[in-house]
Amino acid sequence: xxxxxxxxxxxxxxxxxxxxxxxxxxxxxxxxxxxxxxxxxxxxxxxxxxxxxxxxxxxxxxxxxxxxxxxxxxxxxxxxxxxxxxxxxxxxxxxxxxxxxxxxxxxxxxxxxxxxxxxxxxxxxxxxxxxxxxxxxxxxxxxxxxxxxxxxxxxxxxxxxxxxxxxxxxxxxxxxxxxxxxxxxxxxxxxxxxxxxxxxxxxxxxxxxxxxxxxxxxxxxxxxxxxxxxxxxxxxxxxxxxxxxxxxxxxxxxxxxxxxxxxxxxxxxxxxxxxxxxxxxxxxxxxxxxxxxxxxxxxxxxxxxxxxxxxxxxxxxxxxxxxxxxxxxxxxxxxxxxxxxxxxxxxxxxxxxxxxxxxxxxxxxxxxxxxxxxxxxxxxxxxxxxxxxxxxxxxxxxxxxxxxxxxxxxxxxxxxxxxxxxxxxxxxxxxxxxxxxxxxxx
Amino acid sequence: xxxxxxxxxxxxxxxxxxxxxxxxxxxxxxxxxxxxxxxxxxxxxxxxxxxxxxxxxxxxxxxxxxxxxxxxxxxxxxxxxxxxxxxxxxxxxxxxxxxxxxxxxxxxxxxxxxxxxxxxxxxxxxxxxxxxxxxxxxxxxxxxxxxxxxxxxxxxxxx
Numbered sequence: 001x002x003x004x005x006x007x008x009x010x011x012x013x014x015x016x017x018x019x020x021x022x023x024x025x026x027x028x029x030x031x032x033x034x035x036x037x038x039x040x041x042x043x044x045x046x047x048x049x050x051x052x053x054x055x056x057x058x059x060x061x062x063x064x065x066x067x068x069x070x071x072x073x074x075x076x077x078x079x080x081x082x083x084x085x086x087x088x089x090x091x092x093x094x095x096x097x098x099x100x101x102x103x104x105x106x107x108x109x110x111x112x113x114x115x116x117x118x119x120x121x122x123x124x125x126x127x128x129x130x131x132x133x134x135x136x137x138x139x140x141x142x143x144x145x146x147x148x149x150x151x152x153x154x155x156x157x158x159x160x161x162x163x164x165x166x167x168x169x170x171x172x173x174x175x176x177x178x179x180x181x182x183x184x185x186x187x188x189x190x191x192x193x194x195x196x197x198x199x200x201x202x203x204x205x206x207x208x209x210x211x212x213x214x215x216x217x218x219x220x221x222x223x224x225x226x227x228x229x230x231x232x233x234x235x236x237x238x239x240x241x242x243x244x245x246x247x248x249x250x251x252x253x254x255x256x257x258x259x260x261x262x263x264x265x266x267x268x269x270x271x272x273x274x275x276x277x278x279x280x281x282x283x284x285x286x287x288x289x290x291x292x293x294x295x296x297x298x299x300x301x302x303x304x305x306x307x308x309x310x311x312x313x314x315x316x317x318x319x320x321x322x323x324x325x326x327x328x329x330x331x332x333x334x335x336x337x338x339x340x341x342x343x344x345x346x347x348x349x350x351x352x353x354x355x356x357x358x359x360x361x362x363x364x365x366x367x368x369x370x371x372x373x374x375x376x377x378x379x380x381x382x383x384x385x386x387x388x389x390x391x392x393x394x395x396x397x398x399x400x401x402x403x404x405x406x407x408x409x410x411x412x413x414x415x416x417x418x419x420x421x422x423x424x425x426x427x428x429x430x431x432x433x434x435x436x437x438x439x440x441x442x
Numbered sequence: 443x444x445x446x447x448x449x450x451x452x453x454x455x456x457x458x459x460x461x462x463x464x465x466x467x468x469x470x471x472x473x474x475x476x477x478x479x480x481x482x483x484x485x486x487x488x489x490x491x492x493x494x495x496x497x498x499x500x501x502x503x504x505x506x507x508x509x510x511x512x513x514x515x516x517x518x519x520x521x522x523x524x525x526x527x528x529x530x531x532x533x534x535x536x537x538x539x540x541x542x543x544x545x546x547x548x549x550x551x552x553x554x555x556x557x558x559x560x561x562x563x564x565x566x567x568x569x570x571x572x573x574x575x576x577x578x579x580x581x582x583x584x585x586x587x588x589x590x591x592x593x594x595x596x597x598x599x600x601x
Contacts, residue, residue: 004569048574055559056583060590156572218495218520219547232520239523373466375497376516376527391502391515404498404516412551441574 005044005340009034016423020049024127024427027437029411031418031426038422043415050168050437055408058401061091063163063368064361066401073155073403074439077382079114079148081439087161087242088239088377088388090395092370095340100332101165102243103285107178108160108193109243110274110281111148114185115141116382116434117225120202124197124264124431128205133195140188143181147174163368165334168324169288178282182275189271198266206260210417210429213258221409224384226433229256231267234381246278263432288332303350316346340368367396383407405439445470445524448491455475456482467526476530479513480540486517486526487545493517497545499553505586509533511562515542538563553594559584 009015017029018024025031028049031034034042054073058066063160070085071078083105084358090096097105145155150171152160171177172285196202212222217230227234235252236247253269253270255262297315298306306312318326324333342361346355360366372394378387384406391400417433418426449463449470459482462473474482486493497516504510509531517526532539541564542549554565554573562584564570572579578597581588 047578048572051574053583054592056588150485216547216584221496221498221546234520234564337569374469374471374514375467376525385497387498389498389516400502402498402500408551409548412548415593416547 003044003046005032005034006034008042010137011023017428018426025333025430026123027225027435027440028363029435029437029440033423033426035423040244040375040418040423040426041419042366043418045411045414047411048441050441052438052442054442055401056317058398060397062362062364062396063370063398066398067162068157068159068175072438073405073442074116074407075156076156076436077109077116078156079108079112079152079160080116080379080381080386082159083109083243084377084381084386084388085378086161086163088360088375088390089370091377092373092375092390092392092399093163093303093340093368095164095335095337097335098332099248100169100243100286101334104166104333105161105280106243106245106248107170107281107285108148108151108166108275108277111144111181113380113382114271114274115144115148118144118185118188120262120382120431120434121192121267124428125202125425127431128202130195130199130202132391133192136191136195140181140185143177143184147177147181150174151175159189162334162341163337164337167332167333169333175282176241180276182278185271185275189268193268197301203261205425206264206432207426208257209425210432211257211259212252212413212417216413216416217258220413222384223406223409223411225266225270225383226263226410227384228252229255230263231256236385237380240378242377242379244281244284245277247284248277248380250274250277250280260428260432286332290380300349307350312350316350319347340360365396366418369394369396378404381406383410383436383439403428403439403442407434407436407439411435411440443467445526448486448524448526451491452482455485467589469525471527471529472543473529473531476513476532476539479528479530480542480545483517483528483545486596491519492521493519493524495520496542496549497525498554499542499549501556501584503560503584503586506595511537511560511563512541532562532572537561540565541567543567558582558596560583 013235014035016033016035020028020030030046032044035042054069057069071079073081076254118137118141122134125133143405149155152158209302212230214230214232217227231254238252250273253266255266297317299317303312303316325345327346330336343354343357348358370392372392374391375398376389378385386406387404389402393399453460459475459478460472464471495518496519500514502512511532513530515528515583541553553567556562557570558572559582
């Protein structure tokens, strides 16, 4: 079947295909252009190359089991996706994470936001020929990923933020690592400002290119840095604060013209604000409760043996692989309600009730079962308002789960943004929208 | 503006068109008559309510119930910082609803997605075709009677 543009194109003009696999399209998306020389007369954007049926899969997974799928939505900032999903379920269940976990969540989502923006700008600048910027950005991102990796155990597929809290406490050396990441990121941001802000090649491809007015941006449902680049003040963290964002001091940078350069600038300024948030959260975070193991702690096997005659009161030693699953950590990082969180491993490994609780948590029709109803909750993702809409029928798996992907709305405006421009403008414009295939196609 | 006042004003103006007003987990939900969707949404979009943004648009398949499908619209007002959820029920035999493309530009792609996944027809949509799936895909994947591991027929190579 001919596509829309094939039907509409005039006989004199040239049709050009960009993508789905194009060196300057980071992600699989197809842009069909109708050209008159270098000038774009008309265009059509085709998406769906990375469609994996996220929403269909989620209907067939339990609330606990579908968490890893959310990592794979916006794979540049997976922690924010975890957070959005988890907080939606928490809203249904009516529970709140412990305070320390809330601060950890904020730190983690701000780190993700920085890495999201760094990746976006790195790709955008590289496609304009500024390869140094790409290398610098990736260098800064590496320090951020170090912190994330040591805490969550993974770089991208973290599944770290859990219903009721987070999976494990921050690792012991996190303060030094985080401070280093902040210092290095600040240095890189300064370098990038120096490299790009007055760079003529970069300015020619970004200043006054793909200008989007406030009305257009709102009409397309834009949110996040792209909306703010047009001067509209809307940030989910300020409009409806979640976690502990209302206790932290930060600004929402705005642009003026809504062109590619403003989208770049807003992201740069937002990263500085994110660094500020992380610094404050580090200071304000409540200390963990003392968690040193008693000297007379038992091995699990000894505890089972001892429990045959009388109830074991002593602490139980666990393998270091199970860090974060100990009972004494739960107070700080995870709720203690058996209904919502995985039972502590001391119980699972040493008592019959514990193992029953464990199986009941994971067994079909026995795990987390939110009440009937529907809920929408959103967090500020790297690209904008990341919302989850969940319909629950009272069973242990969602009846319907829908992700409001910010990127979908932004990319739907791409046709209008490149209308009447040159081919070379497509690349930075596309870069500034920060298209993430996983989130766009779901 | 208070959300309660918005709901009250709506009830006054479109009395019998609004079937049900409910609150779930702190969110207001309006269940409306399908045919008055455009009027109600236009009313909300204008001043002084200024729900100027179509945040999200999706569909839910309640298989076994009548009417089977439910369209879900999330509106957002930037000036008031409030969200409002509007729902309309569609029966399987007459699976169509007015398109919102005349009011919001992002409705174009969102409605294409719902058409692709559920097969809902949108009246007045300029270019209604599949968005994620390819031409020649059989069925609508997010319907409840679409099996999780359903196979698709091979499509011939394009000449």
